[in-house]
Amino acid sequence: MSAFLTVKNLSAALHGFDQRVLRSVSFSIDTGEVLGLVGESGAGKSMIGKAILGILPSAISIIEGEILIDGQDLQKMKPADRRRFIGATAALIPQDPLTALNPSRRIEPQITSRLVDILGWSKADARVRAMELLNEVHIDNPERVMGSYPHELSGGMRQRVLIASAFAANPKLVIADEPTTALDVTVQKQILRLIRELQERHSTAMVFVTHDLGVVSKVCQRLSVLYGGKIVENSSVPDFFKGPKHAYSRALLAATPKYTDPDASLLPVDESVIEAVAAEVLAADKEWRHGR
Amino acid sequence: MKLLRAILLRLATMSVTLIGAAVVVFFVIRVVPGNPIAMMLPPGASEEDIARLTAHYGLDKTILEQFWIWLTGVFHGDFGTSISLRQPVMPLVLGRLPATLELAIFALVIAVVIGGAMALTGVRHRETRTETAIDVANGVGLSIPDFLWALILIVLFGVLMPVFHISGRISPSLDLPFVTQFYVFESIVRLRFDLWWDLLKHMFMPALALAIPLAAIISQLLKQSLKETMHLDYVTLSRTKGYSENHVILSEALPNAVLPTLTLIGVQFTFLIGGTVIIERLFSYEGLGNMAIDAVINRDLPLIQGIVIVFALLFTIINLVVDMTYALLNPRLRHA
Ligand SMILES: Nc1ncnc2c1ncn2[C@@H]1O[C@H](COP(=O)(O)OP(=O)(O)OP(=O)(O)O)[C@@H](O)[C@H]1O
Ligand SMILES: [Mg+2]
Numbered sequence: 001m002s003a004f005l006t007v008k009n010l011s012a013a014l015h016g017f018d019q020r021v022l023r024s025v026s027f028s029i030d031t032g033e034v035l036g037l038v039g040e041s042g043a044g045k046s047m048i049g050k051a052i053l054g055i056l057p058s059a060i061s062i063i064e065g066e067i068l069i070d071g072q073d074l075q076k077m078k079p080a081d082r083r084r085f086i087g088a089t090a091a092l093i094p095q096d097p098l099t100a101l102n103p104s105r106r107i108e109p110q111i112t113s114r115l116v117d118i119l120g121w122s123k124a125d126a127r128v129r130a131m132e133l134l135n136e137v138h139i140d141n142p143e144r145v146m147g148s149y150p151h152e153l154s155g156g157m158r159q160r161v162l163i164a165s166a167f168a169a170n171p172k173l174v175i176a177d178e179p180t181t182a183l184d185v186t187v188q189k190q191i192l193r194l195i196r197e198l199q200e201r202h203s204t205a206m207v208f209v210t211h212d213l214g215v216v217s218k219v220c221q222r223l224s225v226l227y228g229g230k231i232v233e234n235s236s237v238p239d240f241f242k243g244p245k246h247a248y249s250r251a252l253l254a255a256t257p258k259y260t261d262p263d264a265s266l267l268p269v270d271e272s273v274i275e276a277v278a279a280e281v282l283a284a285d286k287e288w289r290h291g292r
Numbered sequence: 293m294k295l296l297r298a299i300l301l302r303l304a305t306m307s308v309t310l311i312g313a314a315v316v317v318f319f320v321i322r323v324v325p326g327n328p329i330a331m332m333l334p335p336g337a338s339e340e341d342i343a344r345l346t347a348h349y350g351l352d353k354t355i356l357e358q359f360w361i362w363l364t365g366v367f368h369g370d371f372g373t374s375i376s377l378r379q380p381v382m383p384l385v386l387g388r389l390p391a392t393l394e395l396a397i398f399a400l401v402i403a404v405v406i407g408g409a410m411a412l413t414g415v416r417h418r419e420t421r422t423e424t425a426i427d428v429a430n431g432v433g434l435s436i437p438d439f440l441w442a443l444i445l446i447v448l449f450g451v452l453m454p455v456f457h458i459s460g461r462i463s464p465s466l467d468l469p470f471v472t473q474f475y476v477f478e479s480i481v482r483l484r485f486d487l488w489w490d491l492l493k494h495m496f497m498p499a500l501a502l503a504i505p506l507a508a509i510i511s512q513l514l515k516q517s518l519k520e521t522m523h524l525d526y527v528t529l530s531r532t533k534g535y536s537e538n539h540v541i542l543s544e545a546l547p548n549a550v551l552p553t554l555t556l557i558g559v560q561f562t563f564l565i566g567g568t569v570i571i572e573r574l575f576s577y578e579g580l581g582n583m584a585i586d587a588v589i590n591r592d593l594p595l596i597q598g599i600v601i602v603f604a605l606l607f608t609i610i611n612l613v614v615d616m617t618y619a620l621l622n623p624r625l626r627h628a
Contacts (some may be wrong), residue, residue, distance in 0.1 A: 016567055054526050054532075055532055058419065080536065083531075084534045085534075086534060087533045088534065091532065093532075100524065100525040100529050103548060103620070103623065103624065104548050104623055113533065114534065118533060118534040118535070149624070151623070220590045
């Protein structure tokens with residue numbers, strides 16, 4: 001069976017600079033599968049998600065490679081078609097629920113707008129669906145929440161709303177970019193469970209960006225380790241925790257005191273390992289430039 | 293009940309502002325040199341005549357006495373009698389106010405349309421030559437004051453390419469059916485589009501001169517605030533839903549970006565009304581500003597006071613409207 005999302009040799013770079021932000025990234029995800037993307041801050045985890053969803057910052061663009069969703073090559077689509085295709089098949093669960101909702105609009109249209117404007121649902125149907133979704137994310141009084149403004153809701157509530165909004169159109173692919181980092185610890189666990197629950201129920205393919213190997217062990221089937229915009233290791237989760245292939249991954253894992261502890265996050269990695277992986281990225285860069 | 297308190301507080305501040313303006317103007321115009329009686333009598337009038345008229349208008353009394361007389365009059369709705377025009381002040385002032393209001397509102401509409409369109413175009417094509425061109429235009433619009441724009445427009449469209457009228461409010465040869473002074477409004481209600489068009493041709497240049505600097509301010513601020521908003525997470529999130537750039541700008545970014553601009557428009561609109569004084573003079577437009585200049589030249593103290601009170605009232609009302617609109621558009625204040 002061919003993968004639902006395939007990223008092949010994807011490179012992205014800042015305009016006017018030779019420096020790549022993503023360096024020949026390749027991975028694939030099957031329907032119903034969750035891929036963890038781990039790596040230190042600035043490694044390019046969010047950049048991969050943005051490239052897939054077509055929301056790269058204006059200064060950065062894709063310079064080579066392919067992104068295939070459901071067999072469709074995004075690069076070959078007209079921009080307007082690509083936009084609508086992504087809107088209908090994929091969704092983003094953002095990192096910071098405090099800034100990801102429009103402060104001047106009520107919750108209801110923020111959940112239903114994609115259904116009504118992009119997928120052509122009637123307002124009434126979309127409303128019913130929104131109620132259903134808010135129930136699914138365990139919000140007790142959906143009626144009230146739909147009429148509220150974002151500032152009237154807590155961070156955890158807002159993230160639930162954003163998750164509901166992400167799953168509104170039954171997306172086949174969800175990109176979750178550190179969806180619990182901005183929440184406090186007790187809420188983090190609930191939200192994590194919720195995402196997992198919805199992902200399983202809808203058999204969604206998911207990219208799960210995180211700093212946290214403990215979370216990876218709970219949520220993901222496979223993971224990719226990123227350093228400097230380059231994937232240094234692609235593994236299944238059980239294989240990875242048995243013994244990572246790459247020295248950098250090993251160091252990452254060793255630096256996590258107890259990877260089963262979901263509160264633990266990545267600790268600084270040994271200098272020599274960093275130097276080695278940085279040298280590897282540079283060597284790969286040299287080769288890549290040579291090959292062009 | 294918070295709302296009621298806010299309104300009461302607002303009314304209190306408004307009254308203080310008005311009383312303050314009245315007091316300041318009353319005393320200032322009596323301290324500056326110049327004698328209204330001397331202005332209205334022919335040269336060589338006798339000392340006796342001057343004294344008689346001075347007494348007639350109560351100008352021989354002390355300033356405090358005069359103020360008391362004026363104030364009690366005001367509370368009975370009597371703002372005194374114009375010395376130069378020999379008519380009650382309030383009907384005179386209210387007769388001219390509509391002309392100025394129509395001019396100022398027309399200018400505001402032009403400024404919002406031009407400034408808004410420029411800001412939106414600038415954001416739509418941000419970081420391109422189009423945006424640079426808009427920045428340059430904003431700079432030019434801002435660095436030339438309204439009365440110079442007036443002169444430039446007069447030369448361009450009044451003299452070189454005479455498409456608009458450069459003087460007056462409406463062509464004197466026309467028969468006017470109007471019962472109010474709101475000519476533009478009434479011409480629309482009466483479906484007299486011939487008159488409406490004539491009024492517009494008179495109003496266009498003074499309104500544009502007033503509008504250009506404000507349009508530049510609106511364009512600059514709104515574009516800046518839109519650009520900042522475009523980077524926010526909720527805007528990015530809406531892009532992933534499949535919306536076009538235009539939709540993202542208009543429905544997601546604009547409603548939030550417009551709030552700071554709105555406050556600024558309120559303040560700038562009061563400046564614009566201040567600008568009508570000179571602009572009306574330049575275009576011989578028969579509004580309140582033009583009357584104000586005559587009143588000052590003639591040292592017509594009661595008339596100046598009346599005009600200032602009306603302007604001050606206008607400014608406080610504008611501020612009130614802006615605050616209310618702001619609260620209405622901003623959900624965080626709506627419930628506070
Ligand atoms: N708008 C931008 N312009 C230029 N470079 C950028 C921009 N945004 C991000 N970058 C660069 O791209 C690289 C990858 O950033 P990215 O946001 O993907 O990191 P990340 O792995 O998600 O990190 P974090 O864990 O902190 O979220 C970083 O080196 C960053 O400096
Ligand atoms: Mg990130």
